[in-house]
Amino acid sequence: MTSDRGFLWYATRPSCRLLTHFAFFIGYLSLGGIIFMLLEGAEERNMVLRLRERRRRFLEHNRCVHDADLEEFIEEVVHAANRGVSAVKNVSQPEPNWSFGQALFFASTIVTTIGYGRVTPLSDAGKAFSIFFAILGIPLTLVLFSACVERLMIPTRHLLYWLYGKLGHLYKVLHIQVLHLAIILCIHVVFFMLIPAAIFAILEPGWNYLDAFYYCFISLSTIGLGDYIPGDSFDQPHRALYKVATTFYLLIGITMLLLVITVFYDIPELNLGYHFYLKSDEACRKAEDSEKTKLKSKELGTSNKYIKQVDDVQSIRSGQYHSYQQDITPVTEEEP
Incomplete structure (x- = not known):
């Protein structure tokens, strides 16, 4: 009986619930780290072995090349690749990385906090400007997203009221709100995840559908790992225009994702943050x-x-x- 009272007291304390949530969050991160280590560690070791073997065979067939010269050349290639300059095809690409389309795409990744990290400023002036550009651009982008979501909530609420009128005599308000959330979520997934993923899979050489869907999710959630970026292929036709179109896709897609989150948090029963509020x-x-x-x-x-x-x-x-x-x-x- 005493233990039940203690548990009840603990469960009703917001600070205790917050500590429990924090412990769960740390455990979740640790579990994710362990799983990623197990999944990716073996592939990394295999890649290291392949590179060592490739390097050994190259030196055997080209005895005039010294190991130190090869090491210096590899370092230069890796440094250029980390700055978005590919050494494939004898460093030949139809458009530079800093054309207007590419630069606009890079600017959008800064203000939306996606930050792929593949193409970065090379000059000190560019790095300094990126700081000031982000300081002003990120708040402006957040204001733009908020204003767009507020306007999109008008037809979204009309849909909710229509559902109330059609289903109000059959279901409770909470059930109708969950159905409304499911409809908005399906619209976002279909039109901003599934269909764009199919388009990217067609346009991008070497991408399968899973790669394209993975890119859409990672980008719209503003995680921005940078392992898949559209338009980075050296033979990509109309590369600048492609980058501009991708920029607008990201802006609209993030706005729709924020709309889904707003609809979700407008349902008090689903807003878990209420459980951590202090009296x-x-x-x-x-x-x-x-x-x-x-x-x-x-x-x-x-x-x-x-x-x-x-x-x-x-x-x-x-x-x-x-x-x-x-x-x-x-x-x-x-x-x-």
Whole structure:
């Protein structure tokens, strides 16, 4: 009985839940590191053996080449490759890495925080400008994303209200909100993951569908590992235009992903962050919301009364679902 009370007390403490979540997060990262080590370690060792054998055969067939000269040449090639300059085909490529299309693509990876890292500034002036460009560009991009998501939420909420009208007499509000989230998520996955992956698989030599889908996910989630980048092939036709089109794809795709996240967090039952709020924070938020309501009502010349949405069938039938959580309804104060 005492242990049950202790567990109940622990489960209801936000700080304890936060510590539990943090411990789980550390364990999750550690497990991921172990799995990646097991999966990729063997492939890395095989690649090292292949390179050693290739190097040994090259030196045997070219005895006039000294090992130190070969080492210096390899270092130069690797350094150039890390800066986006390929040594394949005798360093011949139709377009440079810093054409307008390529530079625009690079700028978009900075402001969206994707940061592939394949092509980087070579000059000190370019590195310094990247810092100032990111300081101003990242906030501007976040504001742009927020504004676009706010406007996209208008038709998204219309879809939710339509679902309420069609299914409100059959299902609860939470169930309809989850269905609405699933529809928005499917639209994002189909039009910004599956279809673009098929296009990239066709346009990119050496990419299969899994590689293309992997690129779409890693890029739109702003992870940006940089192992797959479209348009980096030396014989890619219309490379600059291809990079510009990819830039707009990334901007629109990230906006749609933020829309999905916004719809997700508008469902209180799915917002796990509520479980970690302290009571003082909750009281401050309620006080702040109350103050905002008072200010809003003063602007409208009304009182601060409002009607909360009730999660039942009657509320849906009566049409009280103008927002996900609550709808402020002005009510004029009665004369004393």
